[in-house]
Amino acid sequence: MSNERNKSTTFPPRVISEIHRAAGEGIYEIRGGGAKRSVPNFDDLVFLGASMSRYPLEGYRERCDTDVTIGARHASKPIKLDIPITIAGMSFGALGANAKQALGLAATAMGTSTTTGDGGMTQEEREASKTLIYQYLPSRYGMTPDQLRQADAIEVVVGQGAKPGGGGMLLGQKITDRVAEMRTLPTGIDQRSACRHPDWTGPDDLEIKIRELREITNWEKPIYVKVGATRTRYDVTLAVKAGADAVVVDGMQGGTAATQDVFIEDVGIPTLPAVRLAVEALREMNMHREVQLIVSGGIRTGADVAKALAMGADAVSIGMAALMALNCNAPLYEEDYTALGTTPGDCHMCHTGRCPVGITTQDPELEARLDPEEGARRVRNYLSTLTMECQTLARACGKSHVHNLEPEDMVALTVEAAAMAQVPLAGTDWIPGSS
Amino acid sequence: METFDLSSAEVRDLNRRLQMRDGDDGERQFRVLHPNGAHALAAGLTHPIDVTIEGHTGYYCAGMNQEATVTVNGNAGTGVAENMMSGMVRIRGDVSQSAGATAHGGLLVIEGDASARCAISLKGADVVVQGSIGHMAAFMAQAGKLVVLGDVGADLGDSLYEAQIFVRGTVASLGADCVEKEMGETHLAALKSLLAQAGLDADAGSFRRYGSARQLYNFNIDNAGSY
Numbered sequence: 001m002s003n004e005r006n007k008s009t010t011f012p013p014r015v016i017s018e019i020h021r022a023a024g025e026g027i028y029e030i031r032g033g034g035a036k037r038s039v040p041n042f043d044d045l046v047f048l049g050a051s052m053s054r055y056p057l058e059g060y061r062e063r064c065d066t067d068v069t070i071g072a073r074h075a076s077k078p079i080k081l082d083i084p085i086t087i088a089g090m091s092f093g094a095l096g097a098n099a100k101q102a103l104g105l106a107a108t109a110m111g112t113s114t115t116t117g118d119g120g121m122t123q124e125e126r127e128a129s130k131t132l133i134y135q136y137l138p139s140r141y142g143m144t145p146d147q148l149r150q151a152d153a154i155e156v157v158v159g160q161g162a163k164p165g166g167g168g169m170l171l172g173q174k175i176t177d178r179v180a181e182m183r184t185l186p187t188g189i190d191q192r193s194a195c196r197h198p199d200w201t202g203p204d205d206l207e208i209k210i211r212e213l214r215e216i217t218n219w220e221k222p223i224y225v226k227v228g229a230t231r232t233r234y235d236v237t238l239a240v241k242a243g244a245d246a247v248v249v250d251g252m253q254g255g256t257a258a259t260q261d262v263f264i265e266d267v268g269i270p271t272l273p274a275v276r277l278a279v280e281a282l283r284e285m286n287m288h289r290e291v292q293l294i295v296s297g298g299i300r301t302g303a304d305v306a307k308a309l310a311m312g313a314d315a316v317s318i319g320m321a322a323l324m325a326l327n328c329n330a331p332l333y334e335e336d337y338t339a340l341g342t343t344p345g346d347c348h349m350c351h352t353g354r355c356p357v358g359i360t361t362q363d364p365e366l367e368a369r370l371d372p373e374e375g376a377r378r379v380r381n382y383l384s385t386l387t388m389e390c391q392t393l394a395r396a397c398g399k400s401h402v403h404n405l406e407p408e409d410m411v412a413l414t415v416e417a418a419a420m421a422q423v424p425l426a427g428t429d430w431i432p433g434s435s
Numbered sequence: 436m437e438t439f440d441l442s443s444a445e446v447r448d449l450n451r452r453l454q455m456r457d458g459d460d461g462e463r464q465f466r467v468l469h470p471n472g473a474h475a476l477a478a479g480l481t482h483p484i485d486v487t488i489e490g491h492t493g494y495y496c497a498g499m500n501q502e503a504t505v506t507v508n509g510n511a512g513t514g515v516a517e518n519m520m521s522g523m524v525r526i527r528g529d530v531s532q533s534a535g536a537t538a539h540g541g542l543l544v545i546e547g548d549a550s551a552r553c554a555i556s557l558k559g560a561d562v563v564v565q566g567s568i569g570h571m572a573a574f575m576a577q578a579g580k581l582v583v584l585g586d587v588g589a590d591l592g593d594s595l596y597e598a599q600i601f602v603r604g605t606v607a608s609l610g611a612d613c614v615e616k617e618m619g620e621t622h623l624a625a626l627k628s629l630l631a632q633a634g635l636d637a638d639a640g641s642f643r644r645y646g647s648a649r650q651l652y653n654f655n656i657d658n659a660g661s662y
C-alpha cells in the first residue's frame with residue numbers, strides 16, 4: 001500500500017506514469033493546449049484601487065474608453081479596434097470551419113480582429129471577419145499574394161509561446177481533402193511545418209522581407225511580427241528595427257493544436273516577465289505606443305487584460321480562452337471525452353481531431369455540434385465580459401481609457417511576480433532586481 | 436517599351452507602375468536600368484507584362500509573381516521568384532539562396548548556378564537550373580519539379596513530399612526520405628517539355644529522377660530519428 005512517507009518528490013506518480021508510457025511507446029507525447037505547469041502569472045498582481053490619494057471614476061457612468069489603433073507607424077491603413085482584445089491566430093485545419101466562422105462573427109460584432117493560421121485563409125473566414133489578420137508562417141502553406149492583399153494586416157510569425165523554436169504539426173486525422181488541398185499536401189499525412197522561414201533567416205533579412213511584403217501590398221497593411229517569449233527584450237528590439245508596425249509577444253502559456261509536451265512545458269518564459277521585457281525594449285527605443293505591443297498566452301479574465309495593459313501592452317490576444325467560450329472542456333458529450341481517455345476540464349486532445357464539442361475537428365458529425373451563430377454569441381458575451389471587467393478595474397484606478405492604467409497602479413503578491421513584473425511586493429516598496 | 440532608370444527612380448514607384456496600381460494602360464514592355472542590387476524589384480506583379488532588368492538584383496526579385504515574364508540580365512539575390520504563382524522568371528546569371536522558395540506555379544529558369552535551399556518548400560512551380568546547386572535543395576518540397584543540369588549539393592530533397600526532382604550531374608547526398616525513382620515515359624515526356632519551355636538543350640534521357648519514399652508521411656517510431 002502506498003504510504004505518504006514513501007512517496008518521492010523526484011518521482012511523483014505523474015513522472016512515473018510518463019516514464020512507463022515512454023518505455024511502452026518509444027515516442028514523446030504530443031498534445032494540444034498550453035503550459036499546464038504552475039508559473040508566476042497575472043493572478044500574482046493586484047490593483048491599488050483609488051482611495052484618498054487618487055479618485056475613481058463613477059462605475060457605468062463615466063467614460064472609460066477601450067479603443068486602440070494598430071499599425072500607424074508605416075501602414076497607410078492602420079487597424080482601428082473598439083476593444084483591445086483580439087482573437088489569436090488559429091488555423092482552419094487545427095480548427096473546423098464552424099469554429100473559425102464563429103470567432104470571425106464574434107470579433108466583427110465586438111469591433112475587433114481575428115487571425116488566420118497555417119494553411120491560409122478560407123472564404124468563410126474572410127466573409128465572417130471585418131478585420132482579419134493574415135499570418136505569414138514558415139510553412140507558407142496556402143499562402144498566396146491574393147490572400148495577402150485581401151487581409152487587413154499581416155502577421156509575420158517567427159514563433160509562438162507554446163513552442164518557440166519549433167514548427168507546427170497537424171496529425172493525419174485532420175488532413176482531410178479540403179485541408180490537404182489548401183496546403184498542397186497528400187490527404188491523411190501527419191503534416192509537419194518548418195520552424196524557420198524558407199527565404200530569410202536573421203533580423204537583417206526580415207527587414208528586407210517586410211519591405212517586400214509592403215511593396216506587394218502597396219504599403220497599406222500593418223505588419224506585425226509575432227515571437228514566442230524567450231529572449232524577449234532582444235527579439236522585440238530586433239523586430240522593431242526590422243520595421244514592424246506591431247509586435248505580438250506570446251508567453252509560454254499560449255496554446256497550440258499539437259506539439260510535443262516537452263516543448264510546451266519546458267521552452268519559453270511566462271507571459272508576465274515577457275510583457276515587461278517587451279515594454280522595456282520599446283521604451284528604450286522611444287517606440288512605446290508607436291509600435292503596438294500585443295500580448296498573448298494565458299489571458300483568461302478582464303483582470304488579466306487590465307494587468308497586461310497596465311504593464312504597457314496596447315492589446316491582448318486570446319486563443320484557448322476563446323475556444324473555451326465555444327465550449328472547449330465543457331461537460332457535454334462526456335462519453336466522447338472518455339473515449340479520448342480524458343474528462344471535461346482536463347482535455348488537451350485537440351491534436352486527435354476528435355474534439356467532443358466540435359471545435360478542433362474536421363469530422364462533419366462532430367463539427368455539427370458547434371453552431372456558428374450560437375458559438376459567436378458565446379464568444380461575444382465572453383469578450384463583452386472581459387471588456388467590462390477591464391473597464392471596471394480601470395475606473396477603480398481613476399482612468400478614462402484602459403491604456404491609462406500603469407504599473408504604478410499595481411503591486412505583486414509574490415516575490416517572483418514582483419521581480420518579473422517589476423512592481424513592488426505588496427506592503428513594501430521593494431522591487432526585487434531593481435536598484 | 437517603357438524604361439525605368441533606378442539611378443534616379445525609386446523602387447516603390449517602379450513597382451507601383453509594374454503592378455499597374457493606377458490602372459492598366461496597355462503598356463506591356465518594361466526595361467529597368469541600374470538595379471544596383473535593389474531588393475523586391477518587380478515584386479507582386481499581377482499582369483502579363485514583360486520586364487527586363489539590366490543588371491544584378493537583390494533579395495526577392497519577382498517575388499510572388501503572377502502572370503508576368505521577368506528577365507534579369509545579371510545575378511539575383513536571395514529568394515528570387517519566391518512564392519511565384521504563375522508567369523516566368525529567367526535569370527541569366529547566378530542566384531543566391533532559396534530561389535523559387537514555396538513557389539506555387541509558373542517557371543523559374545536559372546541559367547547559372549543556384550546556392551543553398553533552391554526550390555525549398557516548392558508548392559507546384561517548376562524550377563530549372565542550367566548550372567549546379569547547393570545543399571538542402573527542395574527541402575520539404577510539396578509539388579512541382581526541380582530540374583538541375585549540373586551537380587547538386589548535400590541532402591537533396593530532405594523530407595520531400597510530392598515534388599519531383601531531375602538531376603543530370605552528380606548528387607552529393609540525398610536527404611531523409613528522398614530516393615532515386617524509375618524514369619517512366621510520362622516523366623521523360625514531362626522533363627522534355629520542361630526543358631523545351633526553359634529553352635535549354637539537354638538530353639532528357641541523361642537525367643535521373645528522385646522523389647519521396649513516403650516513409651515519413653505518417654509518424655512511425657522506427658523513423659523517429661529522421662523527423
Ligand code: SF4
Pocket residue numbers: 032323327328329330347348349350351354355356357358359360
Ligand atoms: S474540448 Fe476540443 S478544443 Fe477543447 S481541449 Fe478538448 S479537443 Fe481541444
